[in-house]
Amino acid sequence: MGWDTYGQITVAVLTIGAAVLQVQRRGGRRAEIRQDLELLALLPKGSEAHRLMTKHIDSSVTKLIGVESEKRRDWTGVVLAIIFIAGALTAVYYAFQASGLLSVVLWVAAVLVGTIGAAGLAQDVVPRKRDAKGRPIE
Numbered sequence: 001m002g003w004d005t006y007g008q009i010t011v012a013v014l015t016i017g018a019a020v021l022q023v024q025r026r027g028g029r030r031a032e033i034r035q036d037l038e039l040l041a042l043l044p045k046g047s048e049a050h051r052l053m054t055k056h057i058d059s060s061v062t063k064l065i066g067v068e069s070e071k072r073r074d075w076t077g078v079v080l081a082i083i084f085i086a087g088a089l090t091a092v093y094y095a096f097q098a099s100g101l102l103s104v105v106l107w108v109a110a111v112l113v114g115t116i117g118a119a120g121l122a123q124d125v126v127p128r129k130r131d132a133k134g135r136p137i138e
């Protein structure tokens with residue numbers, strides 16, 4: 001592999017890393033609930049807005065508890081899917097370098113392995129109700 005390839009891979013990894021950090025920085029549902037609690041403290045007690053905000057916070061906490069206790073990701077499947085996708089990208093790289101029948105075989109392998117990896121990633125990264133082995137129930 002040349003320096004161009006290493007540079008492209010580095011840019012891709014940094015882009016993905018930045019996206020992951022941005023998602024983690026937001027804080028998710030817990031941060032939203034925390035902000036709602038801060039707003040609730042500013043509202044006058046006994047007002048209709050205070051009552052509605054309290055009801056909203058209660059429902060948000062109930063949803064959060066339900067999601068955290070029932071729905072989960074299958075991290076083993078996510079890692080395996082990423083490995084499959086990396087294998088497909090490697091096959092694509094070598095398919096560009098090869099010629100003739102080897103190139104065709106590598107392209108077919110890249111498509112098959114990449115499709116399996118993408119499908120696995122789509123299934124396992126989404127929080128879902130799962131059985132003890134990590135398979136989706138719904």
